[in-house]
Amino acid sequence: MxxxxxxxxxxxxxxxxxxxxxxxxxxxxxxxxxxxxxxxxxxxxxxxxxxxxxxxxxxxxxxxxxxxxxxxxxxxxxxxxxxxxxxxxxxxxxxxxxxxxxxxxxxTPRPDQTEGMVGNEFRKSIHEFYTYEGAVALADKLADWEGGRMVVHIVDMPIKCPVAPLEFTFLAEAFFAERGMRDRVEIVYATPLEGAFTKPVASKYLGAILEERKVTIEGDFATERVDPANKTLVSFDEREIPFDLLVTVPLNMxxxxxxxxxxxxxxxxxxxxxxxxxxxxxxxxxxxxxxxxxxxxxxxxxxxxxxxxxxxxxxxxxHGRPMTRPFDGHANCFIASGHGKGLLIDFNYDTEPLPGKYPLPGLGPFTLLRESEANYWGKMLFRWVYWNLLLPGKQLPFEPLMSMAGKETEEL
Amino acid sequence: MPVATINGSEVQVDDEGFLANPDQWNEELAEALASQIGINLTAEHWKAVRFLRDDFKQTGETPTIRRISAGTGIDIKTLFVLFPKKPAKKMAYIAGLPKPRGCV
Structure with a gap:
């Protein structure tokens, strides 16, 4: 056996x-x-x-x-x-x-790996949403937060779902706007990357949305520690970012x-x-x-x-035979962008996320790298697909290998 | 593939000036690459650069800053002083290795 x-x-x-x-x-x-x-x-x-x-x-x-x-x-x-x-x-x-x-x-997120993150301020002014308990604690915090300076923060890459901190930022901005308190919240996005995302074309598109929503990007921020007493993030090269509310993505291991x-x-x-x-x-x-x-x-x-x-x-x-189906690194991620809209990115080891339509060229129904309501519904309906089709191992109508069909390549 | 003349010898580089072929690297070239980005290599710089070279030989990947720190015993804060602003990128540049792969 x-x-x-x-x-x-x-x-x-x-x-x-x-x-x-x-x-x-x-x-x-x-x-x-x-x-x-x-x-x-x-x-x-x-x-x-x-x-x-x-x-x-x-x-x-x-x-x-x-x-x-x-x-x-x-x-x-x-x-x-x-x-x-x-x-x-x-x-x-x-x-x-x-x-x-x-x-x-x-x-798994590991807040214990960053000095000063886990202590008296954890789940008070320092929050994360990568665990169920953390997400619930943050919901309680946001429910009656008066406003101030919110810093969304990534300790280091790689992280699970690298678009999640961007999505959190977009959704939080919309949440504050809908509650009529956007003018009482300053939003900062602190990342170890140069810009909004890992790859240039997507970084440009997503960075433009951050700018439009009046979110300040603090790029190339290599976190050394959190100073909970002074509510400040400190980098290895001694930059400091103060916060009233820190929403961090801890080191993933x-x-x-x-x-x-x-x-x-x-x-x-x-x-x-x-x-x-x-x-x-x-x-x-x-x-x-x-x-x-x-x-x-x-x-x-x-x-x-x-x-x-x-x-x-x-x-x-x-069975002692060669492995004949090489994986290309294909990833496909919906990005909730707030106000009932979303984006979609589709890429692999060699091709960065590009604008276009997915999965059918010209038709979609999803749009790549641009906001649409269809993308948001795709994201929300996927939960049903996950429990009912994906986990049981049923075939989904998406090809495992990435396709260039429907992608616009002029920006490369 | 662009060709750059560094220290009198012609080497192939990528769009950002990283050596395209790690085998074209030598210690004099490292001194020249370092001075192009305003770094004068001390013994401590060399300790890091040699670690990158050795590690790349074994793994085929440019090591992360965490790995460099663990492997050399130089703490990350000091690496930021030795190679200011973007140490992982600068160390790879001087060691003639591919740019650290952007995480996705």
Missing amino acids: NRLLILGGGTAGTTVANRLRKRLDPSAWKITVVDKDDNHVYQPGQLFIPFGTYRARDLVKPRRRFIGDGIDLVFGEVDRVDTDAARVFLTDDRELPYDYLVIATGA GADYIARSGLGDDLNFVPVDRHTLLSKAHDNIFAIGDASDIPTSKAGSVAHFSVELFEDNFVNHA
């Missing part, structure tokens, strides 16, 4: 388990998923909690409901992977042997057991081949979703697109 062990029952882990269960003979392959708890959170929804759009029951469902028949689900915390013995040890000393290991434990097992880079992400997701160090270990170090967005869309190709690659690899 071959044993496939999947660490993490989130977007990538659940989808892979369900897809591979259909492809691998149940009499020859045992599939096991390990996760620390039974709460599957629809993470893109956390962005909307601070503004009261979503509540808990909209975003959290039992993991077991999405893990298909014939797959074992084990609850436990991973202590370490012993790659020589091909075994995973849980913190309660249970041992799980494997023939193939798929690491899908994602990325892979799980600590990855470091303990010697499997990660300096942020605990697993180095893999960017086309096959096979570990660079071990021929029977893969890392999928946010847990790997591939140079594209850490996003559910990437997990989804890559898994469609990974499924074939894994089956081939496990």
Whole structure:
């Protein structure tokens, strides 16, 4: 009996388990998923909690409901992977042997990694929305905030959903405007990047929206520490940004057991081949979703697109055949921009986000890099698609590899 | 691919002046690249630059500032003093490595 062990029952882990269960003979392959708890959170929804759009029951469902028949689900915390013995040890000393290991434990915000972030002011004047508890605390704060200087802040890249801090800024600006208090709030966007986004064309389009909404960008800001007593962000080159309300995106890291097992880079992400997701160090270990170090967005869309190709690659690899479906880093992200509108970006390792239409050239219905109501509805309806089609491993009408059809290239 | 003449020798560079081929790098070239961005290489600068070269040889990737700090024992704040404003980019430039990949 071959044993496939999947660490993490989130977007990538659940989808892979369900897809591979259909492809691998149940009499020859045992599939096991390990996760620390039974709460599957629809993470893109956390962005909307601070503004009261979503509540808990909209975003959290039992993991077991999405893990298909014939797959074992084990609850436990991973202590370490012993790659020589091909075994995973849980913190309660249970041992799980494997023939193939798929690491899908994602990325986690780590406020403890920045001096001064976790202390008396945490969840008072210092907030984050990358955890469920944090998003709820921020909703409480915003509900009766009088106004002042709000700094939206990214400690360092890479982060999950790199457009989320921009979306938060757009939604907050609209939230303050709708409450008639926009003139009492100064908004600053502090980022380690040069501008609004990672890639030049998208940075220009998104930067223009920030400017139009009167948001000041503090670029190239490399955060050294937070000074909670003086409510100030301090950079390594001694720039200072004061705040009344800090909404930070803490440093994102892979799980600590990855470091303990010697499997990660300096942020605990697993180095893999960017086309096959096979570990660079071990021929029977893969890392999928946010847990790997591939140079594209850490996003559910990437997990989804890559898994469609990974499924074939894994089956081939496990049968000693070459992996024939290289992943291109395709990412596709809706960006809520406030007032019931949104943008969409579509890109891969080699092509940066460009304006245009998606998925059908000229028709859309979605517009790339420009605001539209259709984009906003696409984003909001995706929650249904996620629970009902994506996690069960059903085929979606989007190609896993990026297409140039519908994209405008004159700005390149 | 543009060609630049640095210190009397012709090297291939990308649009932003980073060496296109890390094998064309040598220590004299590093001195010349550094002086182009106003940096005079001291022993401590060299410690960082040599780490970048060695690490790139092993991983094939330009290391992040976090990794450079961990690997050299030079704290990040000092790296900002040695290579002001954009240390990760400047160190890669001087070490003749590809620009650190922009995170997406």
